Amino acid sequence: MYYLIKARAFLLENRQEEEKNYLEVIDGRFGQLIETPQPEAEVIDFGDSIIAPGLFDTHIHGVNGADVMDGTQTSFQVISEALLGVGVTRFLPTTLTSSVEELTRVVKKLRVAIESGLNGAKPEGIYLEGPYFTPEHKGAQNPKYFTDPSLDDFHALQQASGNHVVKIALASERAQAINFIKAVSKENVKVALGHTNADFDTANEAIHAGATIFVHLFNGMKGLHHRDPGTAGACLLNEQTFAELICDGYHVCADMVNLTHKIKKDHLVLITDCMKAGLLPEGHYNLGEFPVIVKDGVARTEHNGSLAGSVLKLIDGVKNIAQWANIDLFEAWKLGSMSPAISMGVQDRIGSIAEGKCADFVVLDNELNVTHAAVDGKLKDLHHL
Structure with missing residues (x-):
């Protein structure tokens, strides 16, 4: 499983990243933040949203x-x-x-x-x-x-x-x-x-x-x-x-x-x-x-x-x-x-958007309402849980 998340900003451990707008998800884990995706890559575009760790x-x-x-x-x-x-x-x-x-x-x-x-x-x-x-x-x-x-x-x-x-x-x-x-x-x-x-x-x-x-x-x-x-x-x-x-x-x-x-x-x-x-x-x-x-x-x-x-x-x-x-x-x-x-001593697996960690994330609109969420990289439809 490989896809890219596109968004306006990402909440990282030490900053709000707004320059690199694509985040890799690889087999349920976070990859790198990048500026330009490969043409063949699957991109999920969340537009003006903010991506935050779960x-x-x-x-x-x-x-x-x-x-x-x-x-x-x-x-x-x-x-x-x-x-x-x-x-x-x-x-x-x-x-x-x-x-x-x-x-x-x-x-x-x-x-x-x-x-x-x-x-x-x-x-x-x-x-x-x-x-x-x-x-x-x-x-x-x-x-x-x-x-x-x-x-x-x-x-x-x-x-x-x-x-x-x-x-x-x-x-x-x-x-x-x-x-x-x-x-x-x-x-x-x-x-x-x-x-x-x-x-x-x-x-x-x-x-x-x-x-x-x-x-x-x-x-x-x-x-x-x-x-x-x-x-x-x-x-x-x-x-x-x-x-x-x-x-x-x-x-x-x-x-x-x-x-x-x-x-x-x-x-x-x-x-x-x-x-x-x-x-x-x-x-x-x-x-x-x-x-x-x-x-x-x-x-x-x-x-x-x-x-x-x-x-x-x-x-x-x-x-x-x-x-x-x-x-x-x-x-x-x-x-x-x-x-x-x-x-809880589990910061090596979860808690932030960092390469190698479980791809748990939420998508926030401009009013900080949750619109989407993912656990281990699997996006969930919050309207049909």
Whole structure:
């Protein structure tokens, strides 16, 4: 398979390219940007459009009426197709805190979906958000399932998943958390800190043990204080860590997003934490076992009004941070594509338009609406998924 994409501009890692207007796609991977094609080459002309790398959502529970915890191939397919329509070409299906039995059921089903393939965005593995959390910052996670980290339980889940669990979130103050982090980090599982009341020293100990990601920074964790920088401060002061941010304007205000970007730079990772109400009208939904009300663009639990994930589209998070941090589009886009890939250690395959990488790309019109998308070089008709 060989073809050329023609467009007005391409969003690269370090610039917006507008001189070379043709991009090679060779057997599902990006080739070179060139100025003049060979006469016999197949050219797909996108006119005045912008070509951007596919976005990578590393924290998403559901969308368009489907939830990962449904544990059905139908729901996984709905999520995959809906994400592709809004510019996401790779994602980590994310579980909620639940019983070991329920999590086992879901990861077994996810294994089938990952290994058989989905028709839209492509799963890059499974993200277990919990159950090793703390009640002080439980958010919309069910505390009745909270427990201390168990390598035996984790390994059983990993086996059930076919070794597709690539990321797990936990609270670093739980008993045995540090030893757990050391162990699973050596097994190439990324450890994230979240739904935690850990102080600065405990969070730092977790970082030194191998934790590298902070779950939706500032939300669900001990925040900044002038006498204890807390979990959030540990993230900001450790350059090598990655800060997830939900840039919807509700979870974190615009000025704090700007501040975080100035500190973390390309170690800021845009996520959605989207739940099943994403892309649907406002109203009553569920996130796991909790009833949720979505109103004015915000999802909150009916019981106490806690934020319950989001209904954010990742591309809107890109647009928001471009405005709030006053950065160029290519730089903002990287935070939703390349930075997530780096945080998961897969930047050699995905995350940017670069020779040899998987040809995941989206086509944007002048209003930055997604008109087309491709995964591994295969263009998808977004109207007939």
